[in-house]
Amino acid sequence: MMKKVPSHQLKQGAARWLIFSRSKLLVASGDTQPPVTDASSLPFLAAYQQDVxxxxxxxxxxxxxxxxxxVDMGAEAVDSDEWEEVSLRNVLMNTPVGAFSVVGRAWQYVHFLRTHRFCGQCGSAMHxxxxxxxxxxxxxxxxxYPRVSPCIIxxxxxxxxxxxxxxxxHRETNMYSTLAGFVESGESLEQAVHREVFEEVGVRVKNLQYFGSQPWPFPHSLMVGxxxxxxxxNIVCDEHEIDDAQWFSLxxxxxxPPKLSIAGQLIDAVIKQLS
Ligand SMILES: [Zn+2]
Incomplete structure (x- = not known):
């Protein structure tokens, strides 16, 4: 979880700072990872001392x-040559797996706080x-509570x-991947696999084998592989979701997709299993 930091603790040495501005993360110019530094080198955070x-x-x-x-700066941005904003995907793709999980969790919490400022039941402010x-x-x-949306892959x-x-x-990148889709209310993971596969490419599958799971913070999926x-x-593509689907020989x-993603790991597992 995230806990508020008392302001005296901010002066106690270096920390890793995940500073969100709009949907991006602040890094030192030219860098790809969040800064590790003490609060004194982040003067633009003076206004946020109560919100760390x-x-x-x-x-x-x-x-x-x-x-x-x-820190969530919301719609504010830092106007300085020393800092720049990078997309989360960019940070995540250039990051070791451990840091991926930390940045992804922080973003999911920030997204949760931003989208739950008012009560969905009575409209009052929430705290x-x-x-x-x-x-x-x-x-x-x-x-x-922070929303987690299960998604089968x-x-x-x-x-x-x-x-x-x-x-x-992915039309522009020409990348081919495994099939994925959100689990619907009242559905088991296995039912979601059968339904999603049939809807997207029109084929039936059998002998489902659980592989593993991965949180995917765009914005709050839990991929279940x-x-x-x-x-x-026969393959019949759902034209709203799928541009092209084919059987590929190994x-x-x-x-x-890269092996950082569960899609890449699943493809790798099939290659190992069949060869
Ligand atoms: Zn209420």
Whole structure:
């Protein structure tokens, strides 16, 4: 979770600073990673001294080298040649897996606080409570927690072939990936796999095998990965989602996502399993 940092603690040495401005992250000019520094070298944060949060480690037994502080500047920007704003995707793609998780969590919390300023039940202002990561309405006591949206992602194989699709959003990059989609209310993960595969490419699958999961902070997905075997049907693409889908032989794969993403790891697992 994130806890408010008392202002005297801000003067106690270096911290990693995750400073969000709009949907971007502040880095020193020319850098790709958030600054590790003490508060005195961030004079533009003077106005935010009461709004600095510390991101607590996920595994409480792990001692971090330095604390991670999070500031949300909202719509404000820093007007200085020494600093620039970079997209989250950019930071995440250039980052080790551990830092990926830290930046991703911080962004999900910031996004949560920004989008839960008012109560969805009675419309009153909401306030962050300090003993757990939640926003609470003081009028009607409605409480909200950061949203996590489960999303299945599946690599479909058939003998020496793998089914990969190019989403409408990847038309320019020509990248082919595994199929993915949000789990609907009332649906199990496995039902979501069968439904999503049939909707997107018109084929049936069998022998689902759980692979692993990955939080994906755009803005709050939890990707749940499966391997599945082809069970029948011809490829028919849902034109709203999928530009093209094909069976690829493992020795002639198109451009695929990096292994940092669970999509890249699933494709790699199919290659290892079949070769
Ligand atoms: Zn309320």
């Amino acid at each position: 949060y510390q991101l607590t480690p996920l595994e409480a037994h792990l001692q971090e080298e330095q604390p991670t502080f999070v 962050k409570i300090d003993w757990e990561m939640a926003m609470q309405c003081q009028q009607c006591q409605h409480r909200c 599946v690599a479909i194989h058939d003998n020496e072939r793998i089914l990969l699709a190019r989403g409408v959003r 499966y391997l599945a075997e082809y069970d029948g049907g 020795d002639a794969l198109p451009d695929t």
